[in-house]
Amino acid sequence: IDIRIGRNDQSGRIEIYGAIGSRASVRKEDGKVIIRLPGQQKPDLGDLRSHPPIGISNADVRTDPRATELVLTVQQGYDTHFGRADGAVFVQIDPHDHPATTTTPKPDQPITVNLQQLLAGKAADAKAPAAAAAPRLPVVALDVEDNGDGKDIAFPFDGPVASAVFRRGDAIWIVFDSEVDLRLPVELKDGTTVQDVQWTHNDGFTAMRITAPSTGSLSVQNDGLVWRVRLGGRPLTDQTTDVAITRDDSSGAPSLNVNLAGATRVAWIRDPSVGDRMAITCARGPIKNLKSARTTLEATLASTAQGVVVEHMAPDVKVVLDGDLISVTRPDGLTLSPLNPNAKPDDSKLEYKNALYPSTVNADWSAKPEEGFLARYSELQSAAADEAQGGANAPTKARLALARFLVGQGMSYEAQGMLDLIVRQSARALDDPQVRGLRVIAKMMTGRFTDAQSDLSSPSLATDPAARLWASYAEAKTGHFADAVKDFKAGSKALESMPVAWKMKLAAAAAYAALQTRDLKTADGLITYAVNQDGPPLEKLAAYLIDAQIIEAMGDKSRALGVYEAVSRASEDRIAAPALMHAAMLRFQLGRAKAPETLAALDSLRYRWRGDDTELQIISSMGEIYLSLGRYREALEVLKTAGQQFGDKPQAAQIQTSLNQAFRNLFLGGMADGMQPVEALGLFNDFRDLTPLGADGDEMVRRIVRRLVDVDLLDQAGALLQYQIDNRLQGVAKASVASDLAAIYLMDRDPQKALQALWNTRTTLLPKAVMQERRVLEARALVELGQPDKALDALGNDVSPDGSDVRADIYWAQKDWGKAAAVLEKQLGDRYKTDKPLALADEGRLIRAGVAFSLLKDQASLTRLNER
Numbered sequence: 001i002d003i004r005i006g007r008n009d010q011s012g013r014i015e016i017y018g019a020i021g022s023r024a025s026v027r028k029e030d031g032k033v034i035i036r037l038p039g040q041q042k043p044d045l046g047d048l049r050s051h052p053p054i055g056i057s058n059a060d061v062r063t064d065p066r067a068t069e070l071v072l073t074v075q076q077g078y079d080t081h082f083g084r085a086d087g088a089v090f091v092q093i094d095p096h097d098h099p100a101t102t103t104t105p106k107p108d109q110p111i112t113v114n115l116q117q118l119l120a121g122k123a124a125d126a127k128a129p130a131a132a133a134a135p136r137l138p139v140v141a142l143d144v145e146d147n148g149d150g151k152d153i154a155f156p157f158d159g160p161v162a163s164a165v166f167r168r169g170d171a172i173w174i175v176f177d178s179e180v181d182l183r184l185p186v187e188l189k190d191g192t193t194v195q196d197v198q199w200t201h202n203d204g205f206t207a208m209r210i211t212a213p214s215t216g217s218l219s220v221q222n223d224g225l226v227w228r229v230r231l232g233g234r235p236l237t238d239q240t241t242d243v244a245i246t247r248d249d250s251s252g253a254p255s256l257n258v259n260l261a262g263a264t265r266v267a268w269i270r271d272p273s274v275g276d277r278m279a280i281t282c283a284r285g286p287i288k289n290l291k292s293a294r295t296t297l298e299a300t301l302a303s304t305a306q307g308v309v310v311e312h313m314a315p316d317v318k319v320v321l322d323g324d325l326i327s328v329t330r331p332d333g334l335t336l337s338p339l340n341p342n343a344k345p346d347d348s349k350l351e352y353k354n355a356l357y358p359s360t361v362n363a364d365w366s367a368k369p370e371e372g373f374l375a376r377y378s379e380l381q382s383a384a385a386d387e388a389q390g391g392a393n394a395p396t397k398a399r400l401a402l403a404r405f406l407v408g409q410g411m412s413y414e415a416q417g418m419l420d421l422i423v424r425q426s427a428r429a430l431d432d433p434q435v436r437g438l439r440v441i442a443k444m445m446t447g448r449f450t451d452a453q454s455d456l457s458s459p460s461l462a463t464d465p466a467a468r469l470w471a472s473y474a475e476a477k478t479g480h481f482a483d484a485v486k487d488f489k490a491g492s493k494a495l496e497s498m499p500v501a502w503k504m505k506l507a508a509a510a511a512y513a514a515l516q517t518r519d520l521k522t523a524d525g526l527i528t529y530a531v532n533q534d535g536p537p538l539e540k541l542a543a544y545l546i547d548a549q550i551i552e553a554m555g556d557k558s559r560a561l562g563v564y565e566a567v568s569r570a571s572e573d574r575i576a577a578p579a580l581m582h583a584a585m586l587r588f589q590l591g592r593a594k595a596p597e598t599l600a601a602l603d604s605l606r607y608r609w610r611g612d613d614t615e616l617q618i619i620s621s622m623g624e625i626y627l628s629l630g631r632y633r634e635a636l637e638v639l640k641t642a643g644q645q646f647g648d649k650p651q652a653a654q655i656q657t658s659l660n661q662a663f664r665n666l667f668l669g670g671m672a673d674g675m676q677p678v679e680a681l682g683l684f685n686d687f688r689d690l691t692p693l694g695a696d697g698d699e700m701v702r703r704i705v706r707r708l709v710d711v712d713l714l715d716q717a718g719a720l721l722q723y724q725i726d727n728r729l730q731g732v733a734k735a736s737v738a739s740d741l742a743a744i745y746l747m748d749r750d751p752q753k754a755l756q757a758l759w760n761t762r763t764t765l766l767p768k769a770v771m772q773e774r775r776v777l778e779a780r781a782l783v784e785l786g787q788p789d790k791a792l793d794a795l796g797n798d799v800s801p802d803g804s805d806v807r808a809d810i811y812w813a814q815k816d817w818g819k820a821a822a823v824l825e826k827q828l829g830d831r832y833k834t835d836k837p838l839a840l841a842d843e844g845r846l847i848r849a850g851v852a853f854s855l856l857k858d859q860a861s862l863t864r865l866n867e868r
Helices: 018-022 046-050 373-388 397-408 412-425 427-431 433-445 465-478 481-497 500-516 520-531 537-553 557-567 573-589 595-608 613-628 632-645 650-667 677-686 695-710 714-727 731-747 751-759 768-784 788-795 801-813 817-828 840-856 859-867
Strands: 002-007 012-017 025-029 032-038 056-063 067-074 078-085 088-095 139-141 143-146 151-156 163-168 171-176 181-183 196-202 205-211 218-223 226-231 244-248 255-259 263-270 277-283 300-302 308-311 318-322 325-329
Touching: 002 018, 002 046, 012 018, 012 032, 018 088, 025 078, 025 088, 032 088, 046 056, 067 078, 139 151, 151 171, 163 218, 163 308, 171 226, 171 263, 171 277, 181 196, 205 263, 263 318, 277 318, 373 397, 373 412, 397 412, 397 433, 412 427, 412 433, 427 433, 433 465, 465 481, 465 500, 481 500, 500 520, 500 537, 520 537, 537 557, 537 573, 557 573, 573 595, 573 613, 595 613, 613 632, 613 650, 632 650, 632 677, 650 677, 650 695, 677 695, 677 714, 695 714, 695 731, 714 731, 731 751, 731 768, 751 768, 768 788, 768 801, 788 801, 801 817, 801 840, 817 840, 817 859, 840 859
Parallel strands: 139 181
Antiparallel strands: 002 012, 012 088, 025 032, 032 067, 056 067, 078 088, 143 151, 151 226, 163 171, 163 277, 171 205, 196 205, 218 226, 244 255, 255 325, 263 277, 277 308, 300 308, 318 325
């Protein structure tokens, strides 16, 4: 829905264009202006709500089963008026003291008639005379007579008036270019010839809609100041002139010209029974009609009894009146049949001529053939088929001519198919630079940038500078920015041979690539070239989008924000969505928007425009904001989607790096230390595939396990280590982590599982420290299982502190006090020679050694311990 907003210090204006706008209606209700849009719509009111025009305090949306209503709250001290212009509905907001704007257009401007209340205004409504209080309108009392087969209706005016009369379905329309107060006699509506009547006046017109059987005839007669309309029966007069319709190709965009003598104004009227709009041109007498309708794909000139009516129009069709000449046209021209359907194409235009640079696009290729598309296509196709009969050694000129024609007419997929057939029939065609060049063009226009590399790298295009331009474009689109800048410079001399739209696209893509390589000087020069081209408006907006990014990179963020906001109003989301994304981030960085507001804006854009670099940038920006807020889960979730959807893009690799780094910072850098252990475990489990291999991954898991053990969450700690063993680790790392798992099982008093963890991960060539740790754990598990002899066998000759502790425990359990005391005293070593206090573990060993010597009644040993 194309909503446009005008703002200044004194007044404001809101316009709704397009197919929805052309079918909208406006009314006032309790100090509010209601714009009713047909169907269930979702208008984007972000700009209207954040920057409303003067006089509007609020904008809201409400719906019912048939329509969507845009509700505008008008501030006190302001007046509104509304209407239509150029197929758009508008609301004008002015202060009370603002000079009233006349609603009567100039004679050469289209006039709109508001038929909102048409169906409600009944002819027999007794309240009608009291309804008009404001300026008194001329009264026209209708004179109705029965002619035997129908009715004659006379409209006597006080002055000359133009009219248009025509039938549409079961309704007869009678339109005059003057506002009058019609007085309808009761005999007009008889239920047979005339079943119903509605009429209205507005904007300098009066329109009447009569429901009548479609089988009756319709004729019109003008007697000076009196217009007569006959429904049924013989025609009122045979003296009618059929309006002349001619084709106009002088501007390059085909249009239809209608010569209507005495034409006055064009009224844009919406048919309440159909919902579409009509352009009705009234004319003064004598009678001028169009007996047979003329239909094109975009508009229809309906048959009329008087005047001219254009209906069934595409949204961009324009009807312009200049004197007696009515022009029916559209920006790209109407689709009309060839001037001479039987004309043969000029053979010189069918001939394929080699381009100066094989991969250059010629602007003339897109021109519409004078003889018509089908005639040109048929001839080219016939010539290509005849040529292909020659086999592998046949020339390729005719088939290349067909492929070039298809490229020019926007049928690049079909052109690529034609070129593939040439190569399939003769592999030698790949040595022809003309074939390679057209293949490059067709693939570029269908977005197959990677596939085009095989053609671009062909030796046959090595001397073609235009091929370097295409290579630059493809590299910019696929993220190889340094190569893109280099190739653009190599092919720059071919740039001026390209059509203006492609000049802008190629230069803008190279500017973006230079921006990504931080070559701001080159980027600024290229984008200046692009925006100064007189090309299509949308391409210019796309160039301005890149220009804003360059301005932002240069440090002028406020100016860049203004450009982004201007570009964000583009009619195509491929341009508007990235502009909105950059604008949202800049407002956040400049402190003009808070994080929740920015995240909401980015999240909505994420689903509005998907599948390219814009979505990747949105994902990256959202991840950064989530991390800054400490919302780690949301950050990881949004960043992870980039790798799932865009794994083949270089930018996705950067986001994957950011994702991995965020995970490292959480579980290695200490960012997750402030989380509850269970919460940290849940986060780790949900993203455990991000765990790095090697020492960092092992350390990450150990840190989480230690936190779980500290709060006695032994089952969760064991499950985490078991997953690592089963799915991620091999060799030494697996054996080392299994040792940690066995220790946890021992703390959980499950020695059997501890043994299984150790035995299932047995391997050779382990480091001495790992082997020693595993022996100690195995021995301790065997002790707890009541197998001390096997525990001693497992320890072997281990005399390490941990091994000695286990050995002492075994002897203690066997009540072998002598051996236990000897091991414990040996562990104490020469500690008695230092003045430092004993460590807690050594205190325990000293006490246990003393107990053992006491049980042995070894007084000498007790004395020795005491003296030390």
